Amino acid sequence: MSVHGKLQLRHHRPFVAYWLARVCTASGFQIVTVAIGWHMYQLTGNVLDLGLVGLVEFLPRVLFMLHTGHVADRYDRRKVSALCQFAQGLTALALIIGSATDSVTREMIFVIAFVFGTARAFEMPTTQALLPNIVPAELFPAAVAASASAIQSATIVSPALGGLLYAFGPGWAYGPTLVLYFLAVALMLGLPARQQPLKQEKASLQSMLAGIHFIRSRPDVFGAISLDLFAVLLGGAGALLPVYASDILHTGPWGLGLLRSAPAAGALLMSFWLAYVPIQRQVGRTMFISVGVFGLATIAFGISTSFWFSLMSLAVLGAADMISMVIRGAFVQLETPDEMRGRVSAVNGLFIGASNQLGEFESGITAHWFGTVPAVLIGGVGTLVVTGLWIKLFPTLAGRDRMVESKQHFGQGETA
Structure with a gap:
């Protein structure tokens, strides 16, 4: 990409508004997640309840997977995203009122977590499918990296901010979250409408399953999504960080905080780099190399007994994962027709969520069976094995040179 192209993205007003909305929603999510966790633990003192809150938040993504993608493809994506953000803001408002009246209960938090998770389940594929409608095709890979930087920035800063604010009382944490979500609503509604008319496809099981059928019919798309699923499923060591x-x-706890922040810090730095030096050639090879580096960094972390070397390994792990995520995210969106992007993003989101949730479960089980260090090493080696196997199973993906061969499937953004 030329320097002019990079400046064009920086001064592209719709993308800047989109990026700011992503910062607001990602920050709000991180703050409210930390606050709800502390609130629940103060109420019950039961560690199992903390796990159940996460499970309740994830459940809507499975229950409504077919519907979330269909909604994203059938209705105005700006309005759907804004409505979801408004609903998340209302959950923060409910927690503010409940905290002020001392009426928050365990059951109330579970209900709020389900509503919050439902709103996020509809928001995520809609927001992802919206990006190609607001940026030109040639700027899209850089836009994906810049958008990812918003999430990584929030992941580094917001949890600590949420914990600090909660120390002054629950309302101090939930209040800024409410402001962040309502600001995101305003930014989202200010985006330009999609010029291409929406296809008012009748809701049916066939139309809702179209995202799954599309992925299965595109070997390269299926290979990219499934590679991430199994690599993160095996290589994720996040659940074992407290033990390390x-x-x-x-x-102490300060060390755990740094260990949790290290992958996000590495990912953030890499996202900045990719926003200015986007990957344009040998994308398949680069993606597989990055997944391999992810596996090697997992092994390095697993055998480390040095705190600083562990931090460095996790930072490299996060940077490698960011390269893979940007390539996969841009490639899948560019290969998908605009009228299908919501449903494909919904399936992709379920794969990502499942890999993270099941990856933590896998880490816990293997650590219980073999020990903590062997569990991490098994995960890292497993990632390398999957990488080699996927190169054999999906040779056209491994040999792919560019994100997409033509722009025929790109949305409004190609003429923006």
Whole structure:
């Protein structure tokens, strides 16, 4: 991409508004997640309840997977995203009122978590499918990287901010979250409408399953999505970080906080780099190399007994994962017709969510069976095995040179 193209993205007003909305929603999510966790633990003192809150939030993504993608493709994506953000803001408002009246209960938090998760289940594929409608095709890979930087920035800063605010009382955490979501609503509604008319396809099981059928019919798309699923499923070591911080690296809670932030910090730095130096050639090879580096970094972290080397390994892991995510995100969106992007994004989102949730479960089970360090090493080696196997199973993906061969499937953004 030329320097002119990079400046064009920076001064592209719709994208700037989209990016700011992503910062607001990602920050709001991180703050409210930390606050709800603390609130629940103060109420019950039961660690299992913390896990159940996460499960309740994830459940709508499975229950409504077919519907979320169909809604994103059938209705105005700006309005759907704004409505979802408004609903999340209302959950924060409910928690503010409940905290002020001391009426928040365990059951209330579960209900709010389900509503919150439902809104996010509809928001995520809609917001992802919206991006190609507001940026030109040649700027799209850089836009994906810049959009990802919003999420990584929020992941680094917002959890600590949420914990600090909660120390002054629950309302201090939920209040800014409400403001962030309502600001995101205003930014989202200010985006330009999609010029191409929406196809008012009748809702049916066939239309809702179209995203799954499309992915299965495109070997390269299926290969990219499934590679991420199994690589993260096997290589994720996040669930075991408390054990490493306490028993292996011998640090306190501050060390655990740094370990949790390290992958996001590496990913953020890489997202900045990719926004200015986007990957344009040998995308398949680069993606597989990045997944391989992810596996090697997992192994390096697993065998480390040095706190600083562990931080560096996790930062490299996050940077490699960001390269893979940007390539996969841009490639899948560019290969998908605009009228299908919502449904394909919904399936992709379910794969990502499942890999993260099941990856933590897999890490816990293998650590229970073999020990903490062997579990991480098994995961890293498994990622390398999957990488090699996928190169054999999807040779056209491994040999792919560009994100997309033509722009025929791109949305309004190609003429923006």
